[in-house]
Amino acid sequence: MSSLAQADAPAAAPARRVAAKPPRDFDRPRFLRVFVGLFFVVMFAPIALVVLFSFNASRSLQNFDGFSLRWYERFFESETLRSSLLASIEIALITMVVATALGTLLAYGLVRARVRWSGAMNVLMLVPLVTPEIVAGTSALLLFTQVGLELSLTTIVLGHITFSISYVTVVVRARLAALDADVEHAAMDLGATRWKTFALITLPALWPAILAAGLLVFALSFDDFVLSFFTTGESPQPLPVRIWAAIRFGVTPTINAIGTFMLAISAVTIGLAIALPRLLGRRESGLGVLLGREGA
Amino acid sequence: MSENRFAAGFLVPGGLWLLLLFVVPLGILLAISFGTTDDLGNALYGWYPENYERVFDSIYIEVLARSVGYALATVALCALVGYPVAYYIAVFGGRWKNVLIALVVLPFFVNYLVRTYAWIAMLGDEGLVNGILGDDIQFLNTPWAVIGGLTYGYMAFMILPVYAALDRMDPALREAGKDLYGGPWQTFRNVTLPHTRQGLLAGTVLVFLPAVGDFVAAQLLGGPDEYMVGNLIQQQFLAADNWPFGAALTVVMMTFLLIWMVLYLRSAAREAREVAA
Numbered sequence: 219m220s221s222l223a224q225a226d227a228p229a230a231a232p233a234r235r236v237a238a239k240p241p242r243d244f245d246r247p248r249f250l251r252v253f254v255g256l257f258f259v260v261m262f263a264p265i266a267l268v269v270l271f272s273f274n275a276s277r278s279l280q281n282f283d284g285f286s287l288r289w290y291e292r293f294f295e296s297e298t299l300r301s302s303l304l305a306s307i308e309i310a311l312i313t314m315v316v317a318t319a320l321g322t323l324l325a326y327g328l329v330r331a332r333v334r335w336s337g338a339m340n341v342l343m344l345v346p347l348v349t350p351e352i353v354a355g356t357s358a359l360l361l362f363t364q365v366g367l368e369l370s371l372t373t374i375v376l377g378h379i380t381f382s383i384s385y386v387t388v389v390v391r392a393r394l395a396a397l398d399a400d401v402e403h404a405a406m407d408l409g410a411t412r413w414k415t416f417a418l419i420t421l422p423a424l425w426p427a428i429l430a431a432g433l434l435v436f437a438l439s440f441d442d443f444v445l446s447f448f449t450t451g452e453s454p455q456p457l458p459v460r461i462w463a464a465i466r467f468g469v470t471p472t473i474n475a476i477g478t479f480m481l482a483i484s485a486v487t488i489g490l491a492i493a494l495p496r497l498l499g500r501r502e503s504g505l506g507v508l509l510g511r512e513g514a
Numbered sequence: 515m516s517e518n519r520f521a522a523g524f525l526v527p528g529g530l531w532l533l534l535l536f537v538v539p540l541g542i543l544l545a546i547s548f549g550t551t552d553d554l555g556n557a558l559y560g561w562y563p564e565n566y567e568r569v570f571d572s573i574y575i576e577v578l579a580r581s582v583g584y585a586l587a588t589v590a591l592c593a594l595v596g597y598p599v600a601y602y603i604a605v606f607g608g609r610w611k612n613v614l615i616a617l618v619v620l621p622f623f624v625n626y627l628v629r630t631y632a633w634i635a636m637l638g639d640e641g642l643v644n645g646i647l648g649d650d651i652q653f654l655n656t657p658w659a660v661i662g663g664l665t666y667g668y669m670a671f672m673i674l675p676v677y678a679a680l681d682r683m684d685p686a687l688r689e690a691g692k693d694l695y696g697g698p699w700q701t702f703r704n705v706t707l708p709h710t711r712q713g714l715l716a717g718t719v720l721v722f723l724p725a726v727g728d729f730v731a732a733q734l735l736g737g738p739d740e741y742m743v744g745n746l747i748q749q750q751f752l753a754a755d756n757w758p759f760g761a762a763l764t765v766v767m768m769t770f771l772l773i774w775m776v777l778y779l780r781s782a783a784r785e786a787r788e789v790a791a
Contacts, residue, residue, distance in 0.1 A: 250598060250601075250602050250606075251602070251606075253598055253599075253602075254598070254599050254602045254603075257595060257599050258617060260666075261617075261618075261621050261666075261669070262621065263636070264629060264632030264633055264635070264636050264666075265621060265624050265629065265632060267632055267635055267636060267642060268628060268631070268632045268635065271635070279635050279638075279640060279641055279642060279645075280640065280641070280642055280644075280645030280646075281645070320527055320528040320531055321528065323524040323525075323527055323528055324524065324525060324527075324528030324529065326521060326524045327521050327522060327523070327524030327525035327526075327528075327529075328525065329521075330517070330518075330521035330524075331518055331521035331522040331524070331525060332518055333518065333522045333525075335525075336522075336525070339525050339529055340783075341779060342529065342532050342533070342536075342537070343528070343532065344779055344782060345536075345775065345779075346532070346536055348719065348720070348723050348774075348775045348778055348779070349723075349768075349775075350723055350724055350726065350727025350728075350744075350767075350768075350771065351724065351727065352727040352728075352729065352744050352747055352748070352764070353540075353543075353727065353764055353767070353768055354536075356543060356747060356751055356760065356761065356764050357539035357540050357542065357543040357764075358535070358539055359751065360539060360542045360543055360546055360557075360757070360761070361535070361538060361539035361542055364542055376535060377535075379531070379535075380531065380532065380535040380536050383528055383531065383532065387528070412517070412520045437623055441623065441624075441625045441626065443625070443626060443627050443730070444729075444730075447752075448751065448752075458625055458627055461625070461627045461628065461631070462627055465627065465631050465634075465734060466733075469631070469634055469635055469638065469640075473628070473631060474635075476628075477624070477625060477628035477631070477632075480624075480625050480628065481623075481624050481625070481628070484623040484624065484625075485620075485623070487623075488619075488620070488623050492616065
């Protein structure tokens with residue numbers, strides 16, 4: 219049925235008359251609408267199931283036997299799981315701060331500097347984005363054991379920062395490229411030093427992007443499994459590593475509660491990433507910033 | 515101090531970090547892949563190309579081929595499902611565009627393990643679907659369960675670049691296609707599709723790369739018969755303790771993916787130039 223919808227998709231094409239005016243409702247091909255509706259149902263059904271059954275009074279995954287918080291109690295009563303949750307938050311916070319700082323500086327250098335090795339730098343920045351996580355995980359594990367660094371939260375953080383820098387750089391760079399360099403030149407004409415110009419002119423203009431990128435990194439780091447899996451020590455282990463161990467023993471409702479809780483944290487983070495830039499009194503939305511568009 | 519040198523200084527901290535914690539580890543990986551292990555299973559450097567000969571043994575080559583096959587099927591499914599969705603949002607989204615795109619991205623921020631686990635809860639022997647049907651259909655431990663899990667996991671990587679390309683496209687182009695008496699299908703094939711080829715290419719690579727290296731879907735939704743190269747690598751590193759062989763497997767996989775990475779990076783560079791121009 220997917221191929222049918224694809225073949226029919228172009229029927230929608232001629233419906234549009236004026237670029238600025240959204241097509242009227244009756245212009246929309248109905249089957250395409252149904253297809254998109256179904257798509258969202260399939261995307262969200264499993265997640266809804268996890269959330270719903272995290273409140274189930276019984277162990278069953280087939281029958282909902284009344285509302286209960288017992289699986290959340292089980293989650294928070296466990297010493298191991300609590301320390302894992304705290305470890306995950308700690309890792310994500312440190313990763314966010316360090317990677318955002320490094321990534322922002324790198325973005326500025328890539329946009330404003332014209333040196334021989336900027337091209338190579340650009341590739342070096344992009345490659346981590348397309349490197350499968352398992353390659354990153356195994357090579358990080360090898361590095362840490364070769365230099366004799368004991369696997370712990372520190373090694374996880376080091377790995378996470380390495381793979382978060384590029385996300386920050388890509389988001390901040392898109393914003394910076396849209397920024398008129400003449401504003402910076404004007405500040406310098408008025409006597410500001412380069413550092414002052416960077417701190418007082420460039421950084422404030424980049425804030426929405428920096429903030430959105432930072433929160434994105436927090437969410438990615440908090441959810442990361444593969445990198446953490448290869449670089450984690452014995453204890454405490456981040457939450458996703460614990461989930462992995464638990465899932466392999468089969469389906470238990472506590473995982474529903476943990477999953478729902480993690481979902482809530484991610485949702486809040488991403489909500490902030492989208493809303494905060496707007497709350498700062500700017501016209502653009504955080505989503506536009508993350509997607510590299512201006513004034514969305 | 516020239517503006518150029520001032521800005522170049524900003525490249526140093528991030529550049530050094532990536533050099534030391536990304537490039538150097540890849541170098542170690544390459545070195546270890548030619549190494550061996552001592553009696554205790556510790557990795558030792560050396561010159562043992564046997565690791566690579568072993569990778570090309572029939573059992574391992576089969577797993578590699580399976581990984582590529584699953585990843586290609588995933589790309590195809592993502593494109594077939596994702597393109598119409600991206601098209602609908604870009605063309606008919608109106609003021610709901612941002613909300614709809616946010617909805618596409620949202621599942622991506624639910625932990626990948628939890629999302630995969632959710633499918634076990636849905637389709638497992640004691641899962642919801644079998645409960646509703648009162649039946650005992652085996653969905654899991656099949657190749658399609660793994661491919662479906664991968665498709666579900668990486669869908670957003672296809673939709674986002676395709677959407678961006680469609681959104682950038684001037685609607686007047688489609689109009690022109692129609693004015694020139696092109697039917698819907700012709701307009702799509704000759705106007706819309708060529709204009710979104712780069713988005714489609716980006717989506718293909720962004721889905722293909724992580725899908726080839728994935729080991730979560732195969733382990734949770736499949737079984738040993740569906741294992742992918744990621745499962746092998748993970749076993750060598752964390753269970754079998756044969757790091758040199760695991761490293762050799764990783765290097766072979768990486769070499770194969772390099773072609774795709776170069777394709778993507780070139781397309782990304784071209785796009786950056788076009789945006790800048």
